[in-house]
Amino acid sequence: QVQLVESGGGVVQPGRSLRLSCAASGFTFSSYGMHWVRQAPGKGLEWVAIISSNGGDKHYADSVKGRFTISRDNTNNTLYLQMNSLRGEDTAVYYCAKDNSYGGWYLDYWGQGTLVTVSS
Amino acid sequence: DIQMTQSPSTLSASVGDRVTITCRASLTISSWLAWYQQKPGKAPKLLIYKASSLESGVPSRFSGSGSGTEFTLTISSLQPDDFATYYCQQYNNYPFTFGQGTKVEIK
Numbered sequence: 001q002v003q004l005v006e007s008g009g010g011v012v013q014p015g016r017s018l019r020l021s022c023a024a025s026g027f028t029f030s031s032y033g034m035h036w037v038r039q040a041p042g043k044g045l046e047w048v049a050i051i052s053s054n055g056g057d058k059h060y061a062d063s064v065k066g067r068f069t070i071s072r073d074n075t076n077n078t079l080y081l082q083m084n085s086l087r088g089e090d091t092a093v094y095y096c097a098k099d100n101s102y103g104g105w106y107l108d109y110w111g112q113g114t115l116v117t118v119s120s
Numbered sequence: 121d122i123q124m125t126q127s128p129s130t131l132s133a134s135v136g137d138r139v140t141i142t143c144r145a146s147l148t149i150s151s152w153l154a155w156y157q158q159k160p161g162k163a164p165k166l167l168i169y170k171a172s173s174l175e176s177g178v179p180s181r182f183s184g185s186g187s188g189t190e191f192t193l194t195i196s197s198l199q200p201d202d203f204a205t206y207y208c209q210q211y212n213n214y215p216f217t218f219g220q221g222t223k224v225e226i227k
Contacts, residue, residue, distance in 0.1 A: 045209075059214040095163055106211055107164075108175070
């Protein structure tokens with residue numbers, strides 16, 4: 001069965017960096033686009049970034065463009081989110097999600113999320 | 121960016137009620153719309169994709185319709201497990217965007 005397990009969250013000071021990981025299993029990781037979606041405490045969902053199956057195409061939300069970088073390691077079935085210049089408004093649960101790719105970029109499987117808290 | 125607007129923001133309903141949630145896009149998105157259900161402390165779960173296609177394993181009381189800029193999610197007979205927050209998402213244009221959510225509460 002498909003499993004997505006995020007890690008790397010924690011408390012970080014404003015301006016610092018953090019890297020999130022998402023370990024994937026149960027499907028052919030290298031065949032699907034992958035996404036990061038976040039949810040600030042008590043708020044709605046915000047789409048963050050997408051990376052294509054081979055890593056060659058990436059897109060970002062305006063709120064993170066230039067600060068966050070999505071990447072993937074298809075050998076080790078792992079998705080990453082490098083977050084630099086963190087701000088208080090980046091505090092959120094970060095979910096990784098798999099898209100259907102062949103049928104469209106809707107998110108058919110999600111991880112359980114990892115909490116990032118940006119605070120001094 | 122395409123703005124997605126859901127209505128209502130909160131909905132109070134009883135078990136057995138028919139419930140309809142609306143999602144409007146600021147630009148046409150064809151049928152590239154998904155609906156998700158989220159319960160407190162849990163990850164979202166896919167219900168509907170391509171506006172009206174039911175995800176495998178999702179009960180048939182859930183249905184979606186619409187195209188272009190106006191979409192609806194309908195629950196034909198609300199069950200206790202359906203009290204949750206529902207989000208629409210467009211995946212026609214980057215950046216992909218979600219609606220603000222609709223919380224379905226017990227009346």
